Ligand SMILES: O=C(O)CCC(=O)C(=O)O
């Protein structure tokens with residue numbers, strides 16, 4: 001199943017969602033492997049002069065030497081986990097785009113989240129296509145335009161979301177918290193970093 005947004009203006013977000021990109025079994029196995037085998041960092045950010053733990057765990061991976069500045073840290077990649085490499089190759093084929101890095105987020109439960117932001121850092125270039133693959137619990141993915149128009153997508157296990165360049169120009173996105181009792185989720189956002 002693929003849902004493609006036909007318009008490419010600022011009124012309709014530029015995305016394609018493929019809900020059955022990975023089979024449920026493959027998504028499940030990949031979730032287990034990555035949650036066990038990756039090193040999950042608890043990063044902190046400075047808020048009002050205080051260090052605060054961000055509400056999720058993270059891992060950054062990519063071609064050796066690729067650097068990414070993220071919430072005040074500079075992370076350097078040192079190669080790919082084989083399962084992440086395989087997902088990357090499938091995501092590249094599906095989106096006709098090449099990636100050299102991935103930011104991986106682990107949302108441990110419904111209280112983990114990601115605030116409103118755009119992925120428009122200069123090192124992603126002027127027209128970034130970012131592809132995100134989700135494993136584990138389904139989460140709501142919200143899009144918000146400057147006029148406060150919102151769209152909601154449900155990112156289920158095994159889904160792939162292509163965020164086109166227009167999306168980052170006109171829309172912010174977030175993963176809100178939920179009070180529902182839900183399990184963990186891993187999301188991989190593949191990026192091309194130009195240095
Ligand atoms: O978890 C998600 O689906 C979104 C992740 C995200 O927006 C990011 O890593 O920049």
Ligand SMILES: [Fe+2]
Nearest residue numbers: 117118119173
């Ligand atoms: Fe993002």
